[in-house]
Structures are given as C-alpha cells and as structure tokens.
Amino acid sequence: MSGIILYKSKYGATRKYAEWLSERTGFSYIETDKSDIGVISGYDVIILGGGIYASGIAGLSFLKKNIEKLKGKKLIVFCCGASPFDQEAYEAVVAHNMKGALEGIPCFYCRGAWNENEMTFKDRTLCRMLQKAVAKKNPEEYEPWEKALMCAVGQKCDWTDRAYLDPILDYIGISR
Secondary structure, eight states, rough: OOOEEEOOSSSHHHHHHHHHHHHOOOOEEGGGOOOOOOHTTOSSEEEEEEEEEEETTTTTHHHHHHHHGGOOOOOEEEESSSSSOOOHHHHHHHHHHHHGGTTTTOOEEEEEEEEGGOOOHHHHHHHHHHHHHTTTGGGGGGHHHHHHHHHHHHHHEEEOGGGHHHHHHHHHHHHO
C-alpha cells in the first residue's frame, strides 16, 4: 500500500502530526501548497491534515478541487484544533466541511497547540475579541471550547499527542 500525507499547518501542530504519521506509516508528507495532483493521484492512500480556523479545515480545498482525480483512493482527513475533543463541536466541524463530494470521507480530530506570541496580528486580534465575548458569560456555562479558550489566554500550550493518531492508524490498518 502506498500513501502520502498532505498537510496545511499555520502554526506547526498539524505539521507535527504529519511528521508523526509519516514515522508510523512510512508515507512521505508534503504541504498541500507544494503538492502536485499528478503525483498525489499515484498513491493508494491520501491523508490530508489541516488546522481548524473559523470552523473550516485548512487545506481541504485541495481535496475539493481534485476529488474527481482521486476517485477510488482511500481518502482520510484529520483536523487539528486547540480545543479539547467535544463530540458535538466535532460533528459540527465535520458537517460544515465534509459535505458534497467530500461526504463520507472519514475525518479525525487531533488536539493542537496555542501560542499567542506566534499568531498573526489578525489571528491574535480575532482570538482576543472572542475571549472578550466569552468572558461576559458565566464560567459555569462555558462550552468545552470556551473553557479551553479562557484557560489558554496568555499561555503557551501544546496539547499535541501521538495517541490522537491511533484511530487513523487503525483505520488504515497499521498496527500501533
């Protein structure tokens, strides 16, 4: 079985997961922006990973654009976010992203990292606006992502963990 891992990583967590997957699978990895569909379509398994930004999965546009050329391939998506896993939030991300031609492609969640010092000005500003809005709520009523957001304020956090890759490895039939 031949495979490749595509990724779109803004701050490094998704790239870290791509590297770890590469170590476990023997598949090479490449950024979606540097990939060539002519080469990618030669693989049996294509794994695409991307960070979650405003509920969209980064890099997913590569699959949307090339889905017809990837018919018959084993396609897998993993998304990487700063929040702890929450089934309802995960299902909302999947429903928002994995529709149309992408419906039915398995999607997995990996928890990422948080470092405001590395964020772009725009991302940092958006996060601060969101934090201010959440701060107005009663902390006892926070959703899991809101609690994580408020705990991460001003912190450098890395929640990446190789264990998040286990369901992906199980799905493609690679023993842990």
